[in-house]
Amino acid sequence: MPSLDSVLETVADRVTPAPEERERLADAAATLTDRAEAALADHEVDGDVLQVGSTARGTWLAGDRDIDLFVRFPTDYDRAELERLGLAIGHEVLPEGHEEYAEHPYVTGEFEGFAVDLVPCYDVASATDIRSAVDRTPFHTQYVEANLTDDLAGDVRVCKGFLKGIGVYGSDLRTEGFSGYLAELLVLEYGGFEPLLRAAADWHPPVTLDPENHGKTTFDDPLTVIDPTDPERNVAAVLSTANLARLQHYARDLLADPRLDLFFPNDQPTLDGDAIRTHLDRRATTPAAIVFETPDIVEDQLYPQLRKSLAGIEAGLEAHDFTVFRSATFADAERSVLLFELATTTQPAVERHEGPPVAVREHAEGFFETYADDDAVYGPFIEDDRYVAERPREVTDARAYLDSDAIFEVALGAQIETALDDGYDLLWDEDVATLADRFGAELAAYFEPAP
Amino acid sequence: MPSLDSVLETVADRVTPAPEERERLADAAATLTDRAEAALADHEVDGDVLQVGSTARGTWLAGDRDIDLFVRFPTDYDRAELERLGLAIGHEVLPEGHEEYAEHPYVTGEFEGFAVDLVPCYDVASATDIRSAVDRTPFHTQYVEANLTDDLAGDVRVCKGFLKGIGVYGSDLRTEGFSGYLAELLVLEYGGFEPLLRAAADWHPPVTLDPENHGKTTFDDPLTVIDPTDPERNVAAVLSTANLARLQHYARDLLADPRLDLFFPNDQPTLDGDAIRTHLDRRATTPAAIVFETPDIVEDQLYPQLRKSLAGIEAGLEAHDFTVFRSATFADAERSVLLFELATTTQPAVERHEGPPVAVREHAEGFFETYADDDAVYGPFIEDDRYVAERPREVTDARAYLDSDAIFEVALGAQIETALDDGYDLLWDEDVATLADRFGAELAAYFEPAP
Structure with missing residues (x-):
């Protein structure tokens, strides 16, 4: 080694x-x-x-x-x-x-x-x-120039190479990672890349660093680095919880098993359709992909909107009791994908509807009267202290749900909503494998996930 | 009216x-x-x-x-x-x-x-x-004889008739209802059946009554009536939460719509096989019934054990992520039934296994090492602050689960466990309708439930 x-x-x-x-x-x-x-x-x-x-x-x-x-x-x-x-x-x-x-x-x-x-x-x-x-940038440059020795500048380069290699370099909203300035401040704070590595391996987020010891605000972020040029600003505000955890994971990995490929990874793997079908057979899940034209907006708008839309539709599926095993979103300049891997795709024709405790008389009587004479409803009957009715379920099939206007009832990114409204394809089950041609790398990251 | x-x-x-x-x-x-x-x-x-x-x-x-x-x-x-x-x-x-x-x-x-x-x-x-x-019984008789007028004795009879009519009369462990002595004390406490009705309609459990005002203990029961002959005893200890709610429901019903059939209900309805199949089609659920020889024990042992076994196997099903829509148990002298109406009967071949937060270094490293080199496992990857692994699921089919020795791993009533160990039939889906010959009334209560 x-x-x-x-x-x-x-x-x-x-x-x-x-x-x-x-x-x-x-x-x-x-x-x-x-x-x-x-x-x-x-x-x-x-x-x-x-x-x-x-x-x-x-x-x-x-x-x-x-x-x-x-x-x-x-x-x-x-x-x-x-x-x-x-x-x-x-x-x-x-x-x-x-x-x-x-x-x-x-x-x-x-x-x-x-x-x-x-x-x-x-x-x-x-x-x-x-x-x-942008007015802030000159101050950052002045601060770093004034504080960074040539030796530490070398460590900053190594640090950036590491962040790049493990996929967390960049404070854009697609990456949600570490900016160059943040890397510089971290190397400055710990006095080098290796001490930073050793510290990061043991961090217990939330972690707060304040190089100039002038911060006045607390931030609800997993990592806070108070800007030396602005006490009101967290330089790490964009960093996601997962990317901070990734830094910790790979810091330990590098310390335990020092190797170059953490800095210079091999070419990104991709999966072809057969490999995806093999995974689907092995997992026995049902993937569903909503595929649509990528709206013409910058990545800093696109990715947050994709994530919001993914979470919204996932919440919609789960509100109808379909279990989403995992989900992901990815896009290129032409096509965007919201991928839901489902554990359950159908539900009974009835759903439980728990009423109020029988003891809460007014509500209880209202509930009972609402359902007692409804021939479509089973009950109300009593379970423990409550009325329960079993009523016809609105949505019983996940595929039909995803193929319906019901998905517009959840919170979607504004431009994603417009794009979906212009039309989308729903790929179901094995058809999702046809995405391999365009998104083989993203599907490899999904089906062969690394930290 | x-x-x-x-x-x-x-x-x-x-x-x-x-x-x-x-x-x-x-x-x-x-x-x-x-x-x-x-x-x-x-x-x-x-x-x-x-x-x-x-x-x-x-x-x-x-x-x-x-x-x-x-x-x-x-x-x-x-x-x-x-x-x-x-x-x-x-x-x-x-x-x-x-x-x-x-x-x-x-x-x-x-x-x-x-x-x-x-x-x-x-x-x-x-x-x-x-x-x-049994030594207590003479004291109860003395107390009631000393306190109950002939008029109130008449009200007690009406009260018992009502409790019987709505199915909550009896302090045996099958019924979990109101004993005769409890009915007597309630009528005494409120000075008649009608005032009891009006009070019960407005109760907010937990309700505590202490006719002799000598109670020292608090009970964790929905209704507590301190025994006038023993301050340490709750006469209503056996009463279930549901049966108390039933009394409240039917008290309101009787007050709102006075009628004889609450006291003298028509013959219990029963369902035949066709009617059950119609319900199953309409509900689009999958029922599964474990049917076995009723153990030769008294009802006060049998029914608690059946309920414990039902809850145990239901918990087992849900631990494997199968959703039980509703369940019931019933028995006659020969055959006993544990009925589970399932909303989901299959699961993917993989299951999510959430690891510790990456920041909890020792646990996190242990988790990562456990799964990193296991070819059967997807991941570990990072979601938010945690490692997640997707590992092969032990149980993917509810029918196979119920047909396996795995059901002996849950908490079962002792004699039920023995009876199941001697063998049981698993009726699946429409085959459950064959229970109609023996349990048509119980299945009517299940599929056409009343409060």
Whole structure:
């Protein structure tokens, strides 16, 4: 078994950008900064230009090619001016660039092989005075630059490589994982990647870290890392409970059995239709997949809406007493899937309806009178202290339920609801295996699950 | 609609024994008492003879033909002597009688058309000094005789007729209803049957009554009536929650719609096989009946054991995730039935097994290691903060489960377990309808349930 040290050394070698890579990036960033400063001067804006993000902090992974330049405007520009001038400057710096939109619009484009974002923001006095989320980024860069030694920057790269390898890197709402800034703060807090690993292996969430010891708020999150630049903010707010548990699991795994493939996993496995059918036979469950056109929204909207819709329909199934054994949702640019693996698909034609205790006279009499003369109802009879009636069950077949408008009665994501309303396919039982062509990797993750 | 008064008057007429019936009973009781006193003298026992029970208290229903005579022995006789002499005297009084056994043996037989019990007991100073339960009975008789007017005795008869009519009369463990003594105390407490009805209609169990205001103990029963002759005893201890609720239901029913058939119900309905099959089709459930030879034990043992066995096997089914929609047990002298009406009869080949939270390191590592290398297991994977494994399910078919020795792993009544061990038939689905020949009335009560 290789030692942890030797594994981490190999990882560090692989993830550290080569000197020539650093130089090329520094040159490109300098050229772009010059252009942006010139453009600011042309527009007579008393602003400045800052390189931010991991390439500014020296914590980027070899092969990453992102340059993030923030153009800071004085706060006396109103928002419309900032947006107009920000885009104008962006286009001057990146003549081939195009506009994208996050909290406000910015220009993105390629330059000498690098992916460049040119983002306008306000030059506020502190991170607590920000007008939009992007205004905070320069403070993060300043904080990390001021505190991170070159050695620790190396550990941050190893840490990011690990988070990437185990699938929890990224604070987007699809991943719900660790942001780069969060990785930097954790490595800073514990003084390196290995001490972070050892600490994480023993965490008892909820865990709260406050590097600057200035937090005032408590957060209802499994991991709280108070932003050193903003006492009101949890840097780990997006991190899911499961992804925190995953970090703990793999931290222990790496300590117990140091190996490279936790950082550089093999190609993602996929399943074909036959393999899926084999699993279904072995499990003797009944899968049902609602398949529909993926709405044209960003992933940060799509995945939360998919999860909400999955939970809503699952709750609908269970409200009708169908047992959902497991469920999952996945999507690509064209098709989205809500998958329910059912343990029971049919129910009797009657359902128990427990009435009030007989002793609660008014309610009890009301209940009894409601059902006593209804020929479709068995009872009311008495069980223990209550009336019970057995009445016709509204929904007796899970397949018919999923194929009906009843699914629109549960809480669905807004754009998912619209997409479903435009029509969906219901794949039932073995037909779910036909999803293998498009979603073989997602189905492999489902039927051959890892931590 | 007839008035409550006129209904109660008609009932009173029907349940009050005619003068000649009373006279015949009094004559018979006197003759038997004389015989018993003579036998006591022959055996040189300084005891006495007491007529007890409803025929002693004047609260028996027309047509009842029970005479209960208690032969009281001084307490210096030891138990063996009391039993020996008690039986000897019993046989002298009832030469054709035979022995039965409750808490101790006694002689029972017929005399001039009456069913006579001749029970030896101790002449203790008070009901709190009793050596066995029968010693208490004379105190009950004395208390009721001392407190019940002729008018109230009439109300007791009406009350008993009502309890009988609605199926809750009897403190045996099959019925779990109201004893005659309890009916007497309730009528005494409320000063008549109608005030009792009005009170019961509004009861909020748990209800506690203490006619002599001397209770010291609290009982965990839905109705507590402290025995006027023994502050430590709840006269209603045997009454089930459901039967108390039934009294409340039918009290309201009688007040709202006074009618004779609550006292004198029509013949019990029965269902034939076709009617049962029609119900099964309509309900779309799957009934399963375990049918076996009724063990040769008294009803006070049989029914509690049947209920315990029913609950045990039902818990076993539900532990394996089969949903029992409703269940029932019934028996005659030859055959006993445990009936389970199932909503689900099969389960997937896998079952979810939730592990500990990943954060609980030692347990979590143990769980993970247990399942990680088991090819039969899916996972462990992480859901929220926990490991989850999907492992092969032991039992996937309810029919096979009920047909297997697994049912002996649940809590069964002792004699039921023995009887099942000797063999049982499992009737499945429509075959349950074949029980109609023997248990048509019980199945009618099940499939056409009344409060």
